[in-house]
Amino acid sequence: MTSTDQSPTARGSGTSATQAFRASRQEHTTGAVSAERVSSVVGRILSGVHDAIRAEKVTYDEFQAAKQWLIDLGEGGEWPLFLDVFVEHVVEDVAAETQQGTKGSILGPYYLPGQQQLPSVASLPARPDEKGTPLVFAGQVRDTDGNPVAGAELDIWHADSEGYYSGFAPHLPDGNLRGVVVTDGQGRFEISTVQPAPYQIPTDGPTGQLIEAAGWHPWRPAHLHLIVRAPGHRPITTQLYFEGGEWLDSDIAQATKPELVLTPVEQGDGRLRSEYDFVLERG
Numbered sequence: 349m350t351s352t353d354q355s356p357t358a359r360g361s362g363t364s365a366t367q368a369f370r371a372s373r374q375e376h377t378t379g380a381v382s383a384e385r386v387s388s389v390v391g392r393i394l395s396g397v398h399d400a401i402r403a404e405k406v407t408y409d410e411f412q413a414a415k416q417w418l419i420d421l422g423e424g425g426e427w428p429l430f431l432d433v434f435v436e437h438v439v440e441d442v443a444a445e446t447q448q449g450t451k452g453s454i455l456g457p458y459y460l461p462g463q464q465q466l467p468s469v470a471s472l473p474a475r476p477d478e479k480g481t482p483l484v485f486a487g488q489v490r491d492t493d494g495n496p497v498a499g500a501e502l503d504i505w506h507a508d509s510e511g512y513y514s515g516f517a518p519h520l521p522d523g524n525l526r527g528v529v530v531t532d533g534q535g536r537f538e539i540s541t542v543q544p545a546p547y548q549i550p551t552d553g554p555t556g557q558l559i560e561a562a563g564w565h566p567w568r569p570a571h572l573h574l575i576v577r578a579p580g581h582r583p584i585t586t587q588l589y590f591e592g593g594e595w596l597d598s599d600i601a602q603a604t605k606p607e608l609v610l611t612p613v614e615q616g617d618g619r620l621r622s623e624y625d626f627v628l629e630r631g
């Protein structure tokens with residue numbers, strides 16, 4: 349990134365998100381897809397576009413404006429942002445139909461693998477002057493029969509108290525507010541961090557421009573991202589939100605679920621504390 353700005357540009361974070369996706373590409377590469385599958389899925393998507401054009405009597409001007417916008421979306425590196433905000437929640441709904449245990453939510457564009465491994469009681473890497481209300485997030489990982497899962501990994505990442513993610517905002521150190529916490533012999537963990545702020549889709553890029561042109565708002569409620577995994581268990585990708593938080597009922601990414609809302613309580617020492625237990629399906 350070449351920006352020396354204190355706040356990230358849409359192009360900077362978009363480009364980083366596209367690079368992060370490319371780097372993780374081998375994980376997503378599946379075997380050959382049959383012609384029947386391609387024809388069926390792509391055929392339906394195109395039919396949806398055709399139907400919208402007919403129903404709305406889309407003009408040539410609008411068609412060419414859409415083409416320009418799509419070119420800009422790609423050049424700005426915002427395909428991951430756009431798809432994860434507007435499409436991923438439906439893919440997750442379909443995946444959730446066959447998943448037991450803790451409810452899942454979308455991965456989003458800002459996951460970075462290979463973060464620092466941390467013991468079961470740990471603080472996430474933070475700047476010496478990290479702003480925001482201190483938050484203790486504690487709980488236990490169990491399987492669907494109620495057995496504790498020792499040595500489970502909680503791969504956790506979240507925005508800072510200004511809504512920015514390390515790795516995607518040039519003013520933040522790499523690995524800030526990211527870590528892989530390993531549960532103890534009883535499957536327990538206790539993570540010290542700070543309360544994240546709501547996340548605003550960058551307004552200076554194509555996704556933000558679309559949101560503004562449509563008169564929508566660009567906000568996601570404050571959230572923690574997690575992938576919880578353990579050998580012999582199906583990993584869960586999810587997000588946790590905060591009771592009473594702004595935008596909880598109007599998430600632009602439609603990724604909230606009532607089961608995923610934390611109720612932090614004052615610990616008495618200026619820190620908030622939230623308990624949450626995860627349940628993993630074996631297999």
Ligand code: MBD
Nearest residue numbers: 432433454456457547601
């Ligand atoms: C985010 O922080 C996020 O979690 C998603 C899903 C999309 C954009 C920004």
Ligand code: FE
Nearest residue numbers: 456458547573
């Ligand atoms: Fe996020």
